[in-house]
Amino acid sequence: MNKNYITLGEFIINNQSDFKYSSGELSRLINSIRLAAKTVNHEINKAGLVDILGAAGDTNVQGEDQQKLDVYANDVFKSALINREIVCGITSEEEDDFITIEGKYNAHDNKYVVLIDPLDGSSNIDVNESVGTIFSIYRRTTPPGMPVKKEDFLQKGNEQVAAGYIVYGTSTMLVYTTGNGVNGFTLNPAIGSFYLSHPNMKFPENGNIFSLNQGNYAHFPQGVKDYIKYCQEEKDDRPYAYRYIGSMVSDFHRNMIKGGIYIYPTSSNAPNGKLRLLYECNPIAFLTEQAGGKASDGFKRIMDIQPSELHERAPIFCGSTKMVEKAEFFMQKNKG
Ligand code: AHM
Ligand code: MG
Numbered sequence: 001m002n003k004n005y006i007t008l009g010e011f012i013i014n015n016q017s018d019f020k021y022s023s024g025e026l027s028r029l030i031n032s033i034r035l036a037a038k039t040v041n042h043e044i045n046k047a048g049l050v051d052i053l054g055a056a057g058d059t060n061v062q063g064e065d066q067q068k069l070d071v072y073a074n075d076v077f078k079s080a081l082i083n084r085e086i087v088c089g090i091t092s093e094e095e096d097d098f099i100t101i102e103g104k105y106n107a108h109d110n111k112y113v114v115l116i117d118p119l120d121g122s123s124n125i126d127v128n129e130s131v132g133t134i135f136s137i138y139r140r141t142t143p144p145g146m147p148v149k150k151e152d153f154l155q156k157g158n159e160q161v162a163a164g165y166i167v168y169g170t171s172t173m174l175v176y177t178t179g180n181g182v183n184g185f186t187l188n189p190a191i192g193s194f195y196l197s198h199p200n201m202k203f204p205e206n207g208n209i210f211s212l213n214q215g216n217y218a219h220f221p222q223g224v225k226d227y228i229k230y231c232q233e234e235k236d237d238r239p240y241a242y243r244y245i246g247s248m249v250s251d252f253h254r255n256m257i258k259g260g261i262y263i264y265p266t267s268s269n270a271p272n273g274k275l276r277l278l279y280e281c282n283p284i285a286f287l288t289e290q291a292g293g294k295a296s297d298g299f300k301r302i303m304d305i306q307p308s309e310l311h312e313r314a315p316i317f318c319g320s321t322k323m324v325e326k327a328e329f330f331m332q333k334n335k336g
Helices: 008-014 025-045 047-053 069-084 122-127 214-219 222-232 248-258 277-290 321-333
Strands: 089-092 112-120 131-139 162-168 172-177 182-188 193-198 209-211 261-264 294-296 316-319
Touching: 008 025, 008 182, 008 193, 025 047, 025 069, 025 112, 025 131, 025 162, 025 172, 025 182, 069 089, 069 112, 069 122, 069 131, 112 122, 112 277, 122 131, 131 248, 131 277, 162 248, 162 277, 172 193, 172 277, 209 222, 209 248, 214 222, 222 321, 248 261, 248 277, 248 316, 261 321, 277 294, 277 316, 294 321, 316 321
Parallel strands: 089 112, 209 261
Antiparallel strands: 112 131, 131 162, 162 172, 172 182, 182 193, 261 316, 294 316
């Protein structure tokens, strides 16, 4: 390995001062996510050996219970954050309610809360498709020194101080932003270090990939149907390529690199869409904007939505700015 390559650990230290509230706490927090990501990656890589090592619910040769990978990932990320006592609270797509961190190091004094989807797209694991972890970090709004409250988690996306994802794909990558652009790091599994491989990631302003579950076509609003027709038309640079893995992080990651739009709209059988505002839409929206793209619910900016519930859902249209604007045009045209 060329010694000029920058590791994630070095990058975090070098860029700590870019962060306006810098106190080292956020750096330690991202470091703990880095550690948990490596542990989860290791376990996911063994998923194909399930017949040999044992499936969820079984007991392995060491006498340990095998867990479902999404439950396992939730435990790993939670433990990494709880054991180091670097946050005051966590909420997760896998938990019914938020978690208050108690401990011997005055965890109530900590400034940050973490919102996490520990293993998104986990139904893809059985078929060896890539999956992801999505995280989002906010400063608490209630005074430190007291247990966190629900309102510390119910903040608008535009209050995020950091967000990112890990994509467990052909390579494992950790991609994140602290509000100064988006940087991507690839895991070298032989050494166990993430290296800066994709500095300053940017969405192309326009793209030619559209990604949404067209199986739900009959249930889509007319604006989405019209946009799909537009993407399929033979005119100018169209038809666009259609790509949908069904694993948001992977679909988003590809579109950010190549230029495209990812949509999970409302539908007649899911009136608020499927994806969770706090664990999926907001962090992806923050990354989108930091990479020069646009993230909308079809009509307005995702990050301006005031959440009222931890697990609330929202529709999302995110990606290359011109493509999102065109989709919004069709949504607006069919409004009413
Ligand atoms: P999950 O949080 O239950 O894993 O669901 C989220 C996933 C996204 O990663 C993906 O884009 C979407 O659900 C796929 O849903 P669908 O099968 O309805 O297309
Ligand atoms: Mg999810």
